[in-house]
Amino acid sequence: MTPQAVRDLIARSNRLGADPTTTNYAGGNTSAKGTGTDPVTGGPVDLLWVKGSGGDLGTLTETGLAVLRLDRLRALADVYPGVEREDEMVAAFDYCLHGRGGAAPSIDTAMHGLVEAPHVDHLHPDAGIAIACAADGEALTKEIFGDRVVWVPWRRPGFQLGLDIAAVRAADPQAVGVILGGHGITAWGATSEECERNSREIIATAQAAIGSRGAAEPFGPVRPGFEPLPGAERRSRAAALAPVIRGLASTDRRQVGHWTDSDVVLDFLSRDKLEALAALGTSCPDHFLRTKVRPLVLDLPPAAPLEDAVARLRELHAAYREDYRAYYERHATPDSPAMRGADPAIVLVPGVGMFSFGANAQTARVAGEFYVNAINVMRGAEALSTYAPIPESEKFRIEYWALEEAKLARMPKPKPLAARIALVTGGGSGIGRAIAHRLAAEGACVVVADRDAGAAATVAAELGSADVAVPVTVDVTDPGAVAAAVDAAALAFGGVDLVVNNAGLSVSKPLLETTDADWDLQHDVMAKGSFLVSRAAARVMIAQGLGGDLVYIASKNGVFAGPNNVAYGAAKADQAHQVRLLAAELGEHGIRVNGVNPDGVVRGSGIFAGGWGAQRAAVYGVAEEDLGAFYARRTLLKREVLPEHVAAAVFVLTAGELSHTTGLHVPVDAGVAAAFLR
Incomplete structure (x- = not known):
């Protein structure tokens, strides 16, 4: 049975984690102490339940808690070897686990276990970090909070920081929490309710101080010519720049991008202090681990010609990579992990918005959310004082921390299509739906495109959140x-x-019954439609410089001359030859063009359900419900072709194993000899 302390802890964590200004995604941690049962002796044992490494407060469940014996955890203070070797203490936490231990303990476990309070919150609220990152943060803490909150100078998270906070708690019994220099806040309480109340008091008091005492324009005046573009123009400019910026940000490894033009972002990008503050970088470790040490800032006004903006972005990106390498070389030691990549995670474009990048869509989105938190922190610090983040050397120590490297090494191997962005036309049903499902299952972000808005939305929802798929x-x-x-x-x-x-x-x-309208409709949708989609996509792929894949779902009818099928067969033959033509033209850009030639896919097919099945059944003299079996009987393998078989062929063509294949048509027809390619 789950103890009440744990139920209260999870409820408190979820409430605190629901507000991004209280703590960021996967940031901060909470804990509760209580009594459990020793699984060996059956006797009582004092325990600590604390959010485990990598968990998120807003979605925390009991399985995300690490469970440790409090006596063993506190006994580590007697064998603590000092700050020079404190990384060793993380491994020691494993010897303090209770039973199976739950989630992996995080670096902040000591903070929660050593503080003499039943409940502890460690959070990264924007207002709290603003004071923590102010040049005179210690004086501001005393002035704003009196003796209820104590200043703790910057120290890298770890066992010593836990000892520091425990010492404050012991020496200042009237204190309800601390401001951690350059980092965040920690609060405690005798009950879960009191702990949460103290956390919220610190945050609200900090917010009130910024609101009532802060400067009116902490980022300075708006720079003339750097105001946000109008909505439609801003969106168009962002769409034009996004592939270019993504290609630059993917120089070391392919990334997924996210764009935001929130009011907070656009205001910051319009202000006089933008470049100076952006150059200082973020401060809270959770921020810069996801946003990198600093962003890339385009230093042109929004109205600059697009070609000038692109050229300048390329120049700035080259300089950014040189600066990042210099940063690494300034601080790296022989024991440091290898440089992970020199591309920016955040790119700021005045008048347009912020582009953020990560290994997947969620990581890219969260990086942007963290930079919004950083903007809020800079605003608060500048309103009260001067923004003064932790030194660059300290940022490097955390970014290239051996413990952070170990966490990265534990991450699962990426799926075959990870960081790939797929656009599937006709994705709302049948073969397109099956393809969208397969590509998403293999790690791709999927844009489900369909004429039927409801069908596209339904399939996108089947695939998951907007971090996985979006409908158009x-x-x-x-x-x-x-x-x-x-x-x-x-x-x-x-x-x-x-x-x-x-x-x-x-x-x-038949030919004599095929109207001009029939012919035009078939060719408009399949021949012209494929041409239009390929042309628009190729522009983006070339701008990205990352290569790409165009896959045509053609048909065995593009090769096999079936009866009463002139418009459809001719349109499919057109698509089939587009594959060859575009493979020859786009190869120099690393874009591969291939096709899939299915036999009739009856089950799950929107085309067959829309009348084509009845028409083809009449041509062959079989009942419509027997058409799939009829098609199967005429194949060499005697098997019916289903949507997922076509999807499998698309996956094989695009997952990387056929990296040197282009201009190919793959039959997925269970063996129709008359449709053999020759």
């Missing part, structure tokens, strides 16, 4: 709609790497 409504025969869909991919994830031209329909009629 598009008529592939409309160049403007196609361009908007590709722009949506750029704004959602930074660009596009993998396009599946799957949108289609079919009309089965």
Whole structure:
């Protein structure tokens, strides 16, 4: 049975973690002390429950808690070898675990165990960090909080910091918490309710001080010409720049992007102090571990010509990489981990917004959220005093901490399509839906494009959150709609790497019954539609400089001359030859173009359900419900082709094992001899 202390801890954690100004995603930790049962003796034992490494307060559950014996944890103070060897203490936590121990203990475990209070919160609130990062933070702490909150100078998280805070608690019984220089806050209480109340008191008092005593324009005046662009123009500019910036940010390893133009961001980017403050970088360890030591800032006004902005971004990126390498070389020791990459995680474009990057969409989004927290911190610090983050050398010690390196090494191996951005047309049903599911399952971010907005939204929701998939409504025969869909991919994830031209329909009629409208419809959707989508996507892929994949879902009918099928078969033949033509043209950009030729996919197919099945069944003289079995009987393998078989072929073509293959058509027809490629 879960102890009441643990239930209270989880509820408190979820409340605190729900507000990004109280603590950031996966940042901070909370704890409770109580009595449990020794699994060996059956007797009582004093325990500490504390949020484990890598967990998130807002979504914390009992499985995310580390559980330690309090007597053993506190006994570590007697064998603590000092700050020069304190990293060894993290491994020692494993010997303090109770039973199976739950989640892995974090570096902050000592803080919670050593402080003599039943409940402890360690949080990263914007207002608290603003005081922690102010040049005169110690004096401000005394002035704002009196003796209820005590200043603790900057110290890297670890066992010694836990001892420091425990000493404050012992020496200042009237104190309810501390401001941790350059870092955040810690509060405590006799009950879970009191602890949360003390945490919120510190945050609210800090917010009130900033609001009532702070400067009116802490970032300085608006720079003329650097005001935000109007909404539609801003979105268009962001879509044009996103692939270029993503390509630059992916120089060392492919990244997913996220764009935000929130009021907080746009205001900061318009102000006189932007470049000076951005150059100082963030301070709280949780911030700069995700945003890097500092952002890249475009130093041109929003109205500058696009080509000038692109050229300047390339210059700034080259300089950023040189500066980052110099930063690494200034501080690295023989024992330091190898440099992980010199590309920016945050790119700030005045008038347009912030582009953030990470190994997946969630990481990219969270990096941006952390930089918004950093903006709030800088605003508060500048309002009360002067923003003074921790020294660069301390940032390096944490960024290249052996414990951080070990945490990275424990991360699971990326999936085959990780950091790839896929656009699937006709993704709202049938083959397209199956392809979208397979690509998402293999790690891709997926843009589900369909003429039916509801179907696209349904499939995107099936795949997961907006960090996994987004829907777009598009008529592939409309160049403007196609361009908007590709722009949506750029704004959602930074660009596009993998396009599946799957949108289609079919009309089965003899030549003499095929109307001009039938012919135009078939060719507009499949031949012209594929051309428009490939053209728009290729522009983005070339701008990114990361290569890419175009996959056409053609048909065995592009090769096999079936009866009563002239419009459909001719349109599929057009698509099939586009594969060859574009493979020849786009190879120099590293863009591979391949096709998949399925036999009739009856089950789960929107085309067959929309009337094509009845038409083809009539041509072959079978009942419509028997059409799938009929197709299977005429194949060499006697197997019916399903949507997931087509999706498997798309995955094989794009997952990397066929990296030297382009201009190929892969039959997925269970063996139709008349459709053999020759």
